[in-house]
Amino acid sequence: MTAPATTGQLRANIGDMEIGDYISCSAIRLGTISASTAFYDLGYPNSNEVALTGFDATTQQTGVFYLVKVNKGTLVADRVVFNMVSWDSLNARGLIEGYANWNPFVLTPKMTSNIAPHGEASASSEISTRQAYQAFDKVYTGNKFWQANAATGWIQYKFLEGKRVSKYSLTGIDTGQFSLQINPKDWTLEGSNDGSNWTVLDTRVDESFTTLEKKICTFNNTEKFTHYRLNITKNNGMAGYVALTELELMDNIVGTFRSLTGGIAFADSDGKKSASKTDLNFGAWPKINEWDKYIVNFPMGKIQAGKTLDDVFHWKNVYSFTQDTPELNISFSVSNYRMPRGSSTPQGTLILSAASIHTIYGYRPVFEYKEV
Template sequence: MTAPATTGQLREKLFEMEIGDYIVWKYDNTTSGYIFGGSTTGYTEIPLTGNPLASMSLKYFWYAIKVDKGLLIADRVVSNTTTWDWLNSNKFVEGSPRIISETSGVVRCPSGGVAYADASGNKSNADLGFGAFPPINEWDKYIIKFPTNKIVTGENLDGVFHHLNNYTWCKETPIYGTWKDSAGNTTTSASSSQRIGRGSNTRAQWSDINYAASSGSYATWGFRPVFEYKEV
């Protein structure tokens, strides 16, 4: 099993988890849907780059990492070739209400920003190496800035979130207009029919912002579920 390379512990219950800990996240469409913890016997592990939605098995698993109070993020893209429009129509963009292992919350996409950010955190149409605008987005806050002291020695961030070989669909629509790369070269113009994706090894760590048609089905784009719940 490909457990995330975090120094946190594998937990069985949500209430036991601290930031950096991880838990098995299972899906069983023959019974109760999502499940946290328990044995993975009889379940198929999702590849680190996800599975095509149409080829999902009946019972599969991955891991979720606790990144903040009441917030877990999957350690990988779970389903690739999934369109943003499909996620939206099934309420996975803003949040699909679920009760998972007796805990109420929502399963949704992470936030990833709408444009590049400059050194002051203001929006920019050019890649200046400061991540996305607004700077308080979940991708930069929880994935890119995941504490280095919580990564296993000899490993790197990709060993935790497996984000370098694919893009993760995020909630947002990019700001319309022309975008430029880090060299100042003009790239394509973003439009209202496109949505933000974060990740991929084709870009530097801080410059992993991209966008694609919301209706597009791509092997390198997919759904990385977030579970947001009220933690007492």
């Protein structure tokens, strides 16, 4: 995996990150030239990575990239995550100025068995065709759920290392598969670091579900645990069984994906606004734009010896879309043009139509979150 060449550490939790640290994030491209994408499985690196110039327009591509911490509450992708998409399409999806409907990262990965791809799902009992991992497979319909061979029981997920969970969701059963009476009614969520000694984190009593209803439960938790267990002490009336479609474990990190700002004019050698309609290779103006602040001026002391800025942010041969529209003195059609950055030099600036689509223009995610 081409990890960013910073002197920081690979982290599994956003809350542990310092400037220069990085964390893995998975992406999937769902559309062709649209901005249809999803980000998930934060903190689970693997060998299947996004190309350094991003996914092309082929659909259903999946891979991992890294988010580097550059400031308090700000993580910037170490590469363009996908190309062959226009600024207009990104903006229509909210990925330029901030995707407002973003949900917190679900800490549990999409499980394909009780032990793959990461961690371990287990339960007090399970039906052979409805195993514990099926409550973590992110499949909500059909015969894809966990079912215990008793009216009460527990289901748990074991992380590879401690995670701080402060929110979880339960999704009830599809009535096309079972009666709503099989859903949990009373339960506790518990945490442990050895699988034997448990701390009760949240208690719910007298709950009921409509078909495929998702309930989100929030609680206060300051501790990291490797094991989290949902201990169901009563179901909604069915004799002999209890079941659950999905269980998601989440942290308290809430934020938005967006793009960097990149300036609205070319800068001159003094860092002032240039009247030129040609890039002078001194970056963009005003200099407080995020591309220059976080990428061009990334601290040299946080780059590994013998490595370069491109080994951290992989800016060569691809432009990253930014939020900004150029000033009138640069472009005659100002409302239809934008200011991508990078490609030939880290300071590089380009005037580009917001509708342009090409393999050398792409989306570099920024994750902005509230850090206390």
